[in-house]
Amino acid sequence: MRQRFLAPLCLALGLPLLAHAEADAPTPPIPEPTAFVSEHRGTFNGKAVSYEARAGETYLRDADGEPTASIFSFAYVAKDGGEDRPVTFVWNGGPGSASLWLHMGTFGPKRVVVPSDASHPGLPPYPIVDAAETILDVTDLVFVDPVGTGYSRALGDHESTEFWGLTEDAGAMAEFIRRWLSANGRWNSPKFLLGESFGTTRAALVAKLLEDEYRVALNGLVLISQALDYAGSSPYVRDNLISYVTYVPTMAATAWHHGKVDREGTDLETFLQEARDFAVDELLPALFRGNTLDAETRARVRDGLVRFTGLSPTYVERADLRINGFRFAGELLRDEGLSVGLNDARYSAEPVDNLAARPENDAAGDAFSAAFTGSLLSYLHGDLGVDWERPYLSPADPELSDHWNWSREAPGETWEPHWVNTARDLARALEANPALRVFVAGGYHDLVTPFFDAEFTLRRHRIGADRVDFHFYHGGHMMYVHEPSRQALLGDVRAFMNGALRE
Known part of the structure; x- marks a missing residue:
């Protein structure tokens, strides 16, 4: 009986002492490199x-x-x-x-x-x-x-x-x-x-x-x-105008790969160069003008975004001409119940939440x-x-x-x-x-x-x-x-x- 009583008593009294001893213990020697x-x-x-x-x-x-x-x-x-x-x-x-x-x-x-x-x-x-x-x-x-x-x-x-x-x-x-x-x-x-x-x-x-x-x-x-x-690679920052421009050619390549844009009479390299030119010559000035952009120019830029991204005119309008690259990954194939990968947008997956604005996981990373x-x-x-x-x-x-x-x-x-x-x-x-x-x-x-x-x-x-x-x-x-x-x-x-x- 005496031994059974002393064991928990010693543990209770000794814990603070052990903790203090461990704190003061010297760091173990570092071995030679392996x-x-x-x-x-x-x-x-x-x-x-x-x-x-x-x-x-x-x-x-x-x-x-x-x-x-x-x-x-x-x-x-x-x-x-x-x-x-x-x-x-x-x-x-x-x-x-x-x-x-x-x-x-x-x-x-x-x-x-x-x-x-x-x-x-x-x-x-x-x-x-x-x-x-x-x-x-x-x-x-x-x-x-x-x-x-x-x-x-x-x-x-x-x-x-x-x-x-x-x-x-x-x-x-x-x-x-x-x-x-x-x-x-x-x-x-x-x-x-x-x-x-x-x-x-x-x-x-x-x-x-x-x-x-x-x-x-x-x-x-x-x-x-x-x-x-x-x-140029932070599309999740709402007021970052640069990323709305730098992402357009990648969105164009992705929409091309998944058959969401008109590929008749052109090739991918030409299409991507046209996307570059549109992003710099038309989209960037339009975004810079903000609410002073005239209706005719706005409609032309909207239609350009529709052409290169494969997204609907309604979506582009609601996005105010600002297509978030990560949201694009969730939107492009939404009508098929799929999202595309971020690391590689050739990949696609069926998300758990198909109403999410952007994919919660990366289809490419999950794959390989x-x-x-x-x-x-x-x-x-x-x-x-x-x-x-x-x-x-x-x-x-x-x-x-x-x-x-x-x-x-x-x-x-x-x-x-x-x-x-x-x-x-x-x-x-x-x-x-x-x-x-x-x-x-x-x-x-x-x-x-x-x-x-x-x-x-x-x-x-x-x-x-x-x-x-x-x-x-x-x-x-x-x-x-x-x-x-x-x-x-x-x-x-x-x-x-x-x-x-x-x-």
Whole structure:
């Protein structure tokens, strides 16, 4: 009886003492970086390449040399390449996305196969095949996962929030590149950055940091589904006139794909150029005039929107000539009980709520996300020998989105709210490095980062037209899920890199 009484009493009295002891307990020592290295051989663009796959951690460190974060990367390095071989640092976006999309979608040595026609890929197992068209014949590839994604984590007493922000994230990625170059003896190698979506936002900032702070000259930037100036890709902001203009060509491509516009006597490229011209020459001035727009001009602009979007005149009138790109996704096929995808508007799905103004979920992401995640984890375990208890975060740490810092100002400083815009940082990198060129890829059916916004953004900010190559493809945000576009993209990127290396 006495023992049964003392046990709960000791627990009750000891809990505060245990909590205090835990608070005062020293942080466990940080182990050495983990690495999984394996040897492989493949044929890429007809060239046999023997390479090492180095899946492992790189520690970021503070001024005292103490680790602050572990950045996990997947590096594919040719065994006989040497320091003269180019190296390309690759990341996805989000913020909060691991690199699995570019890794397993197109640029890695293996890829997952999903249907090109925007149909659902079905259930596992998903085909994982050799990616013979990828660019490992030209460059080593380093796929990078930021803190809070993949296997990357904050270390010791440091919090993940220290790395979750526009400038914080770019600083960490630039520091990772510096340390990777040092650890691998690659300071004199030709260098490229390749990012997708928010990864392009990051790439512009990182390029500036590398040029200005580390004196690292880049040979080229590859921006896939660019998102530098967010004015053109924020259709959910009601008073954002720019997005009503930049989305028109993408809506036209989508309406064309789903047979909602008149295609008689024309082709897609001509139709899209006409949509561009209409958006700039007619819609933009009309929106700028607001309630002073005369009735005749208003009717002409309304009819133009009907022609290019496939929406009804009644809907366009009720929208006051302002077609929200996300609402368009819910409206185009509403009479069929369907909504189209945001990441790729070729996809469609039957929404739970067919009366919602915009889709609550993304038909494209719902279709292929499981295929990409499952194939990556299978590939890591099987081919790369990554056997680790640490979870691979994809999606990211659930706290990341709510704690992301979009401000570029120091905490506590006042600032006038403005769009996220790193196009000016890209302009600075181009100023510092006159030989630097930029490759921009976009998908015709991307309702997240519309392809016309890429042209709008990169033709401003004092960026010379001769510094940027534009390439647009069938498909959406990840145009490489469309097989002909995947092959075309890889061929175009290879040509761009070879051209940059010859300059």
